[in-house]
Amino acid sequence: MRLSKLFKNAPTVNVSGLCFDSRKVKKDNVYFCLPGLTFDGHDFIDSAIENGAICVVHSKEIQHKKDGVIYIRVHDVNEAMNQCARIFYGKPSDKMTMYGITGTNGKSTVANIIRSILDPIEPCGYIGTIAIEYGDVKLMPDLTTPDALFLQSKLSDMVNAGMKACALEVSSHGLSQGRVNGINFNVAIFTNFTYDHLDFHGTLENYFDAKSILFKDRVRSDGVCILNKDDPKYAELAALCAARVVTYGIENEADYRAIHIQMNNEASHFDLVYQGKSYPVMTNLVATYNIYNLLAAIAALHETGIELEKIIAACCQIPQVQGRLEQIKEGQDFNVIVDFAHTPDGLQKVMEFGRSITKEDGNLIAVFGSAGKRDVAKRKVFGELADKYCDFIILTEDDPRDEDPKEIAAQIKEGIQETTNIFIEDRYEAIRQAVESAKTGDTILLLGKGDEVFIYRENGRAPWVGDHMAVRECIHKYRGQ
Ligand SMILES: CC(=O)N[C@H]1[C@@H](OP(=O)(O)OP(=O)(O)OC[C@H]2O[C@@H](n3ccc(=O)[nH]c3=O)[C@H](O)[C@@H]2O)O[C@H](CO)[C@@H](O)[C@@H]1O[C@H](C)C(=O)N[C@@H](C)C(=O)N[C@H](CCC(=O)O)C(=O)O
Ligand SMILES: Nc1ncnc2c1ncn2[C@@H]1O[C@H](COP(=O)(O)OP(=O)(O)OP(=O)(O)O)[C@@H](O)[C@H]1O
Numbered sequence: 001m002r003l004s005k006l007f008k009n010a011p012t013v014n015v016s017g018l019c020f021d022s023r024k025v026k027k028d029n030v031y032f033c034l035p036g037l038t039f040d041g042h043d044f045i046d047s048a049i050e051n052g053a054i055c056v057v058h059s060k061e062i063q064h065k066k067d068g069v070i071y072i073r074v075h076d077v078n079e080a081m082n083q084c085a086r087i088f089y090g091k092p093s094d095k096m097t098m099y100g101i102t103g104t105n106g107k108s109t110v111a112n113i114i115r116s117i118l119d120p121i122e123p124c125g126y127i128g129t130i131a132i133e134y135g136d137v138k139l140m141p142d143l144t145t146p147d148a149l150f151l152q153s154k155l156s157d158m159v160n161a162g163m164k165a166c167a168l169e170v171s172s173h174g175l176s177q178g179r180v181n182g183i184n185f186n187v188a189i190f191t192n193f194t195y196d197h198l199d200f201h202g203t204l205e206n207y208f209d210a211k212s213i214l215f216k217d218r219v220r221s222d223g224v225c226i227l228n229k230d231d232p233k234y235a236e237l238a239a240l241c242a243a244r245v246v247t248y249g250i251e252n253e254a255d256y257r258a259i260h261i262q263m264n265n266e267a268s269h270f271d272l273v274y275q276g277k278s279y280p281v282m283t284n285l286v287a288t289y290n291i292y293n294l295l296a297a298i299a300a301l302h303e304t305g306i307e308l309e310k311i312i313a314a315c316c317q318i319p320q321v322q323g324r325l326e327q328i329k330e331g332q333d334f335n336v337i338v339d340f341a342h343t344p345d346g347l348q349k350v351m352e353f354g355r356s357i358t359k360e361d362g363n364l365i366a367v368f369g370s371a372g373k374r375d376v377a378k379r380k381v382f383g384e385l386a387d388k389y390c391d392f393i394i395l396t397e398d399d400p401r402d403e404d405p406k407e408i409a410a411q412i413k414e415g416i417q418e419t420t421n422i423f424i425e426d427r428y429e430a431i432r433q434a435v436e437s438a439k440t441g442d443t444i445l446l447l448g449k450g451d452e453v454f455i456y457r458e459n460g461r462a463p464w465v466g467d468h469m470a471v472r473e474c475i476h477k478y479r480g481q
Helices: 041-050 077-088 107-118 148-160 172-176 204-216 234-238 288-303 308-317 344-357 378-389 405-413 427-437 467-479
Strands: 017-019 029-032 055-058 070-073 097-102 124-127 132-134 137-139 165-169 185-190 219-228 244-249 256-263 268-274 277-283 335-339 364-368 392-395 420-423 443-447 454-457 460-463
Touching: 017 077, 029 041, 029 077, 041 055, 055 077, 077 148, 097 107, 097 204, 107 124, 107 165, 107 288, 107 308, 124 148, 132 148, 172 204, 185 204, 185 288, 204 219, 204 234, 219 234, 219 288, 244 288, 256 288, 268 288, 277 288, 277 308, 288 308, 288 344, 335 344, 335 467, 344 364, 344 378, 344 443, 364 378, 364 427, 378 405, 392 405, 392 427, 405 420, 427 443, 427 467, 443 467
Parallel strands: 017 029, 029 055, 055 070, 097 165, 097 185, 124 165, 185 219, 219 244, 244 256, 335 443, 364 392, 364 443, 392 420
Antiparallel strands: 124 132, 132 137, 256 268, 268 277, 454 460
């Protein structure tokens, strides 16, 4: 592409790509000097040029400019990069119905429900924590919301592969760093707002402000904001929305409301009330929070023109979202659930559900830790919640990074007053211990890793068999199933 297509008044040289990491720059790339949390991209201009950068986009004064390199000074390099990415990749998001999902919990689940219902009707891709998926393509992402360059390139791939829609998880980090600034969403979905990510945002106000960007600035004015009417932040968010607001809920009157909810550990049934009419819905999803997730998806799809009857028909066969309340059934006489809960609200919701499916005289056994180099304050809260709901707690490693898992466990233990608890650093051993100690009618909760098949330790990302595989093996080896 010509540089002049990206920047007015720029020379008409051809550029081969865009890059913000000097180490990855290729011949004739445009290099963007991003101000980072650790480094400043301006410090790597020489290395970017050595690697072949033809153009440097910067915001600070540059003393020694090199011949043959084009320098473009802008006020905000990050924003310039976001807009260039959109143009370079052919404005892909304008060619699809874009569903953006944000909230503390439930983003992956809602996005996957949307895709599973929509894809057979019109091809829909997914970008988020679990994967980047479209058609038969499945890639493993590093981030929930990728950086603007990678994101726009994948959206472009989706358009080329015939996708008509994309369900995109939008994290608060992604919003504050402008990773989705080149996208105008047709639908902005809010799941809920609870405690998380204070390590990055500092305060809950900042965290909320970051989330609200999606509804204030990134949704098209002719689009729609789908809000959870039962969330305490509903009214505050509704007042900020730049597009029409549509609500869903259970407790309060809402545009899409679930009433008469009945549930066991296999399926749920409820009546969906929409515009005064009641529609019976059967779904294989369980736990009340998943009814919220389902309502958000139903509202989003219906508001973008998909018939309600078609949506409801698909609700009974939503594919299991990997590692999200995934029930492991290997013929054992106790329940096993693998779940990605890693926030206080997530932990509480899944423990409540675990309690509800455990026999009255049975034990709720939880295996979990807390990630290293991430929010420290939630560790004690995890302990308090487990103390309240569980009968036996096995603390283990999550993603310790360069923290000592024993230290992390000690911080969780500060919240545990009464419940019997042990620490087993090795996650496989911890799972084995849970399996060996379970009795008929008990429930084991394996929390925090979900579907992940790696553990971040001191030396980086190490392979992990996955909680689902580990527990299956243990059931076969140690319980003879
Ligand atoms: C906290 C955070 O979001 N950090 C992101 C940020 O990194 P940073 O500001 O520290 O960047 P930096 O290392 O200081 O570098 C500054 C600039 O210099 C460049 N550089 C650096 C070194 C060099 O030799 N050459 C060079 O050009 C870098 O490429 C960068 O452009 O900018 C980088 C480039 O876009 C991101 O990769 C990085 O995400 C890191 C990997 C990360 O872990 N982010 C997580 C916390 C995150 O975003 N998570 C959310 C939420 C998930 C959830 O809900 O749980 C997500 O969306 O995944
Ligand atoms: N609507 C909800 N309310 C509260 N907790 C939820 C809700 N949906 C899911 N959870 C809990 O949060 C965990 C993560 O779910 P999910 O992956 O859908 O959320 P997420 O927002 O995408 O998080 P991440 O971006 O970290 O993956 C689940 O395993 C479950 O424990």
